[in-house]
Structure formats: C-alpha cells, structure tokens
Amino acid sequence: MSEEPRSGLHRVFLEGRFAVTAxxxxxxxxxxxxxxxxxxxxxxxxxxVNCTDNSAAHPHIAPMAAARLLIDRGVEPIxxxxxxxxxxxxxxxDILGAAALGVRNVVCMTGDDVTAGDHPEAKPIFxxxxxxxxxxxRIMRDRGTYVSGRGLEESPNVLIGAVENPFAPPHxxxxxxxxxxxxxxxxxxxxxxxxxxxxxxxFMARAAELRxxxxxxxxxxxxxxxxxxxxRYLRDQVxxxxxxxxxxxxxxxxxxxxxxxxxxxxxxxxxxxMRAIPGVAGVHLMSIRNPDAILQVIEDAHLxxxxxxxxxxxxx
Amino acid sequence: MRLGRRRLDRRPPATAPEPHGLRKAILLIEKRxxxxxxxxxxxxxxxxxxxxxTCPMRCPKNLRNGPCGGVLVDGNCEVLPDxxxxxxxxxxxxxxxPLWRDHMLHVNKPVDWRLQETSSWENxxxxxxxxxxxxxxxxxxxx
Numbered sequence: 025m026s027e028e029p030r031s032g033l034h035r036v037f038l039e040g041r042f043a044v045t046a047x048x049x050x051x052x053x054x055x056x057x058x059x060x061x062x063x064x065x066x067x068x069x070x071x072x073v074n075c076t077d078n079s080a081a082h083p084h085i086a087p088m089a090a091a092r093l094l095i096d097r098g099v100e101p102i103x104x105x106x107x108x109x110x111x112x113x114x115x116x117x118d119i120l121g122a123a124a125l126g127v128r129n130v131v132c133m134t135g136d137d138v139t140a141g142d143h144p145e146a147k148p149i150f151x152x153x154x155x156x157x158x159x160x161x162r163i164m165r166d167r168g169t170y171v172s173g174r175g176l177e178e179s180p181n182v183l184i185g186a187v188e189n190p191f192a193p194p195h196x197x198x199x200x201x202x203x204x205x206x207x208x209x210x211x212x213x214x215x216x217x218x219x220x221x222x223x224x225x226x227f228m229a230r231a232a233e234l235r236x237x238x239x240x241x242x243x244x245x246x247x248x249x250x251x252x253x254x255x256r257y258l259r260d261q262v263x264x265x266x267x268x269x270x271x272x273x274x275x276x277x278x279x280x281x282x283x284x285x286x287x288x289x290x291x292x293x294x295x296x297x298m299r300a301i302p303g304v305a306g307v308h309l310m311s312i313r314n315p316d317a318i319l320q321v322i323e324d325a326h327l328x329x330x331x332x333x334x335x336x337x338x339x340x
Numbered sequence: 341m342r343l344g345r346r347r348l349d350r351r352p353p354a355t356a357p358e359p360h361g362l363r364k365a366i367l368l369i370e371k372r373x374x375x376x377x378x379x380x381x382x383x384x385x386x387x388x389x390x391x392x393x394t395c396p397m398r399c400p401k402n403l404r405n406g407p408c409g410g411v412l413v414d415g416n417c418e419v420l421p422d423x424x425x426x427x428x429x430x431x432x433x434x435x436x437x438p439l440w441r442d443h444m445l446h447v448n449k450p451v452d453w454r455l456q457e458t459s460s461w462e463n464x465x466x467x468x469x470x471x472x473x474x475x476x477x478x479x480x481x482x483x
Contacts, residue, residue, distance in 0.1 A: 137419040155405035173474025189409030194431040263410035263418030
C-alpha cells in the first residue's frame with residue numbers, strides 16, 4: 025500500500041480488511057455523558073462511528089460536537105454532512121472546522137426533507153445536492169481552495185464518503201448514480217438499510233460491470249431490529265426503505281419477548297450474506313436505541329476474530 | 341461519456357440588466373411556453389435536455405444530479421407522496437430520447453441562484469449559464 029491512509033477507516037480499506045461501522049445513537053442531551061457512554065460501549069468493536077446530521081429531519085446534538093466527543097474517548101468518527109440545513113458557505117466552514125477538530129472521515133448526503141421530521145414548517149435549504157457537496161469537499165482537499173477559488177491556508181485531510189440507496193427506484197439508474205458520486209469524488213459508500221439482499225447483489229454486480237468497485241469501498245447498511253414495531257416503523261415512516269413482506273412476517277411471527285433475538289439473527293444473516301457478495305467492503309450497523317444488539321451481531325458474526333478481521337471477497 | 345458536455349466559463353458573471361423590450365419579450369415567451377409544457381421553474385440555467393425533458397427544479401430538494409434516497413417503493417416522491425419522483429421521470433424520459441442519454445451521467449454544477457427568473461435562452465446565448473465558481477471550474481479543467 026503506497027497510499028498514506030487518511031484515517032483509521034481508510035487504513036482498514038487499504039489493507040483489504042472487512043470494515044465495520046456503526047451509527048451513533050442520536051442524543052438530545054446538552055452534556056457529553058451519553059456520547060461518552062456509547063463511545064465506551066463501541067470502542068474497539070467498530071472501525072468508526074457515524075455522527076448523524078439531524079437524522080430523519082429531527083434536530084439532535086450537532087454532529088461536529090458529537091464527533092469531537094467521540095475522538096476524546098478514542099473512537100473514530102465519520103461526520104455526516106447533509107445539504108438540508110446549511111448552504112455552501114456553512115458546509116465548507118464545517119468541513120474545515122471538522123478537520124481542525126480531528127475528524128478524518130466525512131460522508132456527504134442530500135438529507136431527508138424537513139417534512140419528514142418534527143419541524144415540517146422549517147425552510148429547507150438544499151442550496152447544493154450531495155454530488156455538489158462531494159465535489160466541493162474534494163476541491164477543498166485536493167486543490168486547497170473553497171469552491172469560489174479562494175485559497176485555504178491548509179486543506180482538510182479527510183476521507184470523503186457518500187451514501188447510496190440501491191433499494192429505491194429507479195433501480196436501473198442506481199449503479200450509475202454510484203458512478204456519478206465517484207466521479208464527483210466519493211471514496212467510500214454507505215448504503216441505505218438492506219432488507220433485500222438480492223437487490224444489493226444485483227446492484228453490486230452491475231457496479232462491478234461498470235468497473236466502479238475497484239475504485240471505491242461499499243459498506244452495506246444493516247439494521248438490527250429490536251421488535252417487529254421497529255421494522256414496521258422503518259417501512260411506514262422512513263422513505264426509501266424497502267421492507268419485503270416476508271421480512272416483516274418473520275419477525276412478527278415470533279412472540280414479542282423473542283423478537284429481539286430474532287432481530288439479531290436476521291441482522292446476522294444479512295451480514296453473512298453481504299460478506300459473500302463480491303466487492304462489499306464492510307457493513308454499517310444501525311439500530312434504534314439498541315447498541316447492545318449491534319455488539320451482539322459483531323460478536324456472533326465473528327467480525328473480530330481475536331483481533332484479526334476477516335478479509336473481504338474481492339470484486340471482479 | 342464527456343461528449344457534448346459544455347465547457348465552463350472563466351469569465352466573471354455580469355449581472356444582467358432588467359429585461360426590457362426584446363429581451364423581456366423573449367423572457368415572457370420562454371416562461372409561458374416552458375411553464376405550460378414542462379412546469380418549468382425558470383432557474384435560468386436550463387438542463388432539461390440532459391434530464392429526459394423533466395425539469396429538475398420541480399424536485400422539492402432542487403436536486404440537479406439524480407434522485408435522492410427517499411424515493412418511495414412505488415416510484416413516488418417522499419415529500420409529495422401522491423406525485424411521481426421527478427428523477428424517476430427524468431430517468432425514464434432520458435431512455436426515450438435519441439440524444440443526450442449519457443447526460444444522466446454528467447456531474448452538473450451547483451445552481452447559480454442569481455439566475456432565478458431570468459431567461460435561460462438568453463443565458464445560453466450569452467454563455468452566462470456556463471459560468472461556474474472558479475474552484476469548481478478549475479477542478480474540471482484538465483490539470
């Protein structure tokens with residue numbers, strides 16, 4: 025590996041190990057306690073943790089603050105940057121500020137619309153779209169300027185990621201959109217939650233045909249449901265998540281006191297299936313107030329074998 | 341893949357004067373016809389031909405580079421669930437066009453919000469719409 029890793033996550037990618045990232049429980053506390061508690065739970069078990077940017081259009085602790093709190097506790101953050109709440113001035117300022125605070129991974133996204141959240145009357149910004157933001161992060165890092173052309177004193181040394189949703193229409197276009205994000209400058213991708221492994225397999229096969237996978241690392245999104253209610257919530261309340269009926273039937277088919285275990289089993293099977301898909305470079309684990317289940321999945325999937333991680337299946 | 345892509349302009353953009361006379365007539369003709377046919381939002385930097393003749397500014401998130409991840413399972417918009425996603429229409433429309441099909445793969449530059457309610461025909465003729473911020477333009481330039 026001649027390339028110098030920009031972050032711990034980047035090192036995992038470059039070494040060809042199977043990466044594991046998780047999503048931070050969003051907190052509404054004005055104290056660091058809950059971020060610290062989560063950092064202490066996840067430290068050593070995951071390669072990096074996403075700090076969500078007002079996810080599902082609900083305000084929570086600023087992701088940049090959460091990222092810095094994670095760093096303080098020895099956990100590597102991935103800073104999410106969404107275009108919904110800030111224009112190009114604020115987003116560029118955040119990229120610079122985050123890098124100054126020690127953030128080494130960012131992931132750029134458009135963001136849910138304000139109508140999805142608890143402040144539907146708010147003014148949505150969307151000055152840029154995700155692809156613009158990815159490119160602008162690249163301009164800042166690689167050319168050392170703002171998008172305006174004005175020079176930076178020092179450029180932000182960050183690994184630049186993006187998201188993609190292989191499970192939403194138009195399905196034929198999704199792999200090309202992945203290619204577009206890479207052309208804009210994305211170096212890794214975290215997918216939307218996958219309940220439909222077959223769809224992911226098709227998406228990855230098409231991406232491999234387009235020769236996209238030798239230039240990017242794709243992390244499959246896995247949800248660890250605590251109950252059938254959580255799965256129903258995703259299906260009915262979160263736009264763009266494809267929940268096949270048999271998935272819901274399966275978790276609804278077990279009594280409520282065993283649904284948590286069934287959820288872990290389902291997530292585990294998804295992780296195993298993803299590991300067999302050529303080109304999948306890792307998994308991104310998500311839950312709703314259920315971090316212990318994430319740890320359980322990591323343990324049961326042997327994603328850490330005595331410190332030596334499993335290798336991913338190379339693409340192509 | 342880059343075929344047919346417009347070269348970006350280095351020239352600093354002049355603020356166009358208030359349209360009068362012929363320029364005003366052109367603006368009104370464009371507005372009336374394009375609003376009628378495509379529900380055009382008069383962004384003044386038209387890319388309709390590269391988005392399957394579907395106006396991307398009709399997207400509630402003003403996306404210029406493809407659909408967001410929130411498209412519903414039935415292909416409708418997450419923000420306006422009783423309407424089809426603009427970008428699903430753009431993708432399908434672009435497959436039917438004889439030309440510009442590969443434009444769906446192009447990275448489109450950020451919107452210049454100063455051009456709202458100006459004539460994209462005039463901006464095309466004067467190359468005003470080819471202006472991009474210097475950092476963006478320089479990145480697309482071969483080093």
